[in-house]
Amino acid sequence: MIEVQPSQRMRDLGVVQRGVDILAEPAGAFELPAEKGAAEQVIKRLADAMDRIAQAHDFSGKGMGLAAPQIGIARAAATVRPAEAGSEPIVLLNPRITATSEGMDEQYEGCLSFFDVRGMVPRPLRIAVEATALDGTTRIMVYERGLARLIHHEIDHLDGLLYTARMRPGVEPIPVGEYRQTGRAWAYES
Known part of the structure; x- marks a missing residue:
């Protein structure tokens, strides 16, 4: 039997x-x-895709995000499902990061658009994000640690960036077979 690679899956x-x-x-x-109608359709397509993906891979440790370009839609929408059980998905429309903390950390990230590897990516520990609601109002939310990492990753997708653009020079992604943190939360100091 031929094993299907994660990216092919x-x-x-x-x-x-x-x-x-x-x-x-x-x-x-x-x-x-x-x-509003177009945005609602994109949000539904993201949710449907995330349901399919979650059946194929366990994201309980870190959560999961998906940006509209990753499902072939060139619009500024993304959805993040936090790792915490029972948490509501975070829908981001026209998001932009308005502030970042000076404090950073560096942890491995994966990406559904090249799922065969994991890369060590520095990111701020805290970000403020302005997003637009369906009624046209804007709001600013603050996210920390793992949730900040997930949301920053998805906003990068909406800006046309993959996480490899944020990796330090000379650092390369590792094959997923060498990655030992699948199903575990990112580690943070108290």
Whole structure:
């Protein structure tokens, strides 16, 4: 029996893989509330894709995020499912980071668009994010630690960046077979 590689499994589930132009281009913003219906459709497609992906891989330790370009939609929408059981998904429309903490940490990240490797990525421990609601109002939310990492990763996708663009020079991703943290939360000092 031939073993299917993780990236091939994600491709089979409808996740656009690295090398496709849509992942390297900034996503188009929604004009809200005028495009409320279009935004709702994208949010539903993201939720449906995340349901399929969650059946194929355990994300309970770190949570999961998915940006619209990863399912072939060049619009500024992403959804993050926190690792905490029972947490509501975080929907981000037209998000932008407005502030970051000076405090940083560096941990391994994976990406559904090239799931065969994991990369050590420095990120701020705290970010403030402005996003637009379906009614056109904006709000700013603050996220910390693992949730900040997940959300920053997804906003990068909407800006046309993969996590490899944030890795330190000379640091390369490792094969997923060498990664030993699957199913575990990121580690933070108290």
